[in-house]
Amino acid sequence: MCANHTEITPNPSHFEDSEEASQAPAHRDIAWNDYKDLIQGMRFFDPHIHMVSRTTDDYQAMNQAGIVALIEPAFWVGQPRTGLSTFKDYYSSLVGWERFRSSQFGIKHYCTMGLNSREANNEPLAEQVMEILPLYIYKEGVVGVGEIGFDDQTPAEEKYYRLQLELAKEAKLPVQIHTPHRDKKKGTERSMAIALEHGIDPSWVIVDHNNEETVKSVLDQGFWAAFTIYPFTKMGNERMVKVVEQYGPERIMINSAADWGISDPLAIPKTAALMKMRGISDETIRLVTYQNAIDAFGKSGQIDVTDFESGYAVDQTEKFHGNSILRGGQQPAPVKDFLVIN
């Protein structure tokens, strides 16, 4: 649940010409040919993206742009779920089909598991979901409990947020917190206070969807601050560059949270290119677009960088299953460049 298009801010979705702008742009879109050289050789890790809502074109473009691994948090898929089975199938798809699909495009797929805040308000169902969640959080490649936290900030949301914090503690997993769109500042403070109240080490908590108003307090209290480059409702990449200039790279990470809304699975490479254009150092770019996410979610013990650091070859996975000569279904092929389809 990342977009809320009822709340479109006046920020332009793209910026046409900076010289002619009367005020600083919040976000600009960049064409692949204009930035591919800037990010040449860079690797990216997107710690928040909802691939179930994305297409194969996105996977191919992400792979081409240097995204080698990603985390898919369990979220609200748009259509409210009416029964436990659809939750179960959704969770299974995050560790099953979607993980496989991603592997076919050379991208290592991790996920976080949780009951999202919006659906925590359906209490009879939420109760049942809490019973099956423990079956999923111990699974291979589950790097945290998430995305959890507040949406409307109701008592039910608080109840299931607290229960899931306990679950994360028990399973020794990081927590990925979704902060609300409305009343964000208070919601963020409240989320952090409750996590601390449950005795959770802030270095195990990633507070997501930050902006200029929330970041200082999040960092001051020792939490990780994640920023979602999502035009209209969250951060623009021009704004992001300024945040990195002001706060430096420590405990800051960037994600796309791309989902079923108007979002961009290439938000990270584009923001990296923009940072490069603005003269931010390669090391800082590496930290906020790759390494910090690995350090934070790696506390789960589930991230082995050798799986993807030198590019995540499809063959590698297959070797892991001992069938190195086999092909696992379709292969990624850059069909875009060909007129003729064989």
Place this chain on the structure above:
Amino acid sequence: MSDIIKQKIWEIIASNTSASEAGWLQQKRSSTPIELMTAFVAAPRFLPKKIIHTTDAEKAALNLEIPGFSVDGWSLVRLSRVWLLTQLDPSDKEGYTKNIETLFDTAEMNELVALYSALPLLSYPDQWLFRATDAVRSNMGFVFDAIALHNPYPEKYFSELAWNQLVLKTIFNDKPIHFIEGLENRSNEKLAVTLSDFAHERWAAGRSVPAQVWRLTGKYLNTALLADMQHLFDSEKEEDRQAAALACGEATLPAANYLLAKYTDLEKSVKSGALTWADLEH
């Protein structure tokens, strides 16, 4: 299931784990079903990523217990998960099948691979037939491989319809059919005829089929298939011509023998045994 196979598997695990890793597994052996199932899920958190290579003696020992069963090239986690499944007490059929069904229902990709790999070892083999045919329907390559390749379960329990679907899908996915256990044993006329249709579709699309798939047709050559053999003899690819010669060499149909006789060099290689299907296996 015999205790011998459990023991053999354990010996392979023991020679590939540290004392503490083996200890963790042994401690789960005598625990409750729920703990065993949790250990099945959590195994990658306690065991290293490692590929198992078995010795010839180990291979022979496994094959003696369950013909066609092998663990070579498996990950340690996969092997350990299969071993944990063999430790579930099967005496209460209802409880036993319910537990395994739960593992299937909530499984991630690698867990599915382990579950399907374990099918030849589980009790109540008929109980898993639907699951097994469902794995053939899977589009997750690794899951499909776990049931289709190097797994003796389908040969033993699949209906002809399910078997043919498995073989055709293996060909369709461009995977090597010689890794299917029981390929020779379960060959049948329907499969041979369907294969011909499949090849025609591929040819129409300007694509090809791997030469070794024609090993499924020799015994069942009829007039239609014989036309396919002629097509293969006319192929630019040497392996296609070799496949046609091998298939015709296995045929009882006299017309197939006459056709082969036209290609004297190939006929000689087939008859002398210098050329076999193994030459086309890749």
